[in-house]
Amino acid sequence: MKCSSRTIRLQPVIQQTED
Structure with a gap:
């Protein structure tokens, strides 16, 4: 997920993936 x-x-x- 961007x-x-x-x-x-x-x-x-999403913060985890964005990081």
Whole structure:
């Protein structure tokens, strides 16, 4: 899942993948 930092705020789960 590739999302912008703005989406990370909505879904903390993506933060792990984004990191």
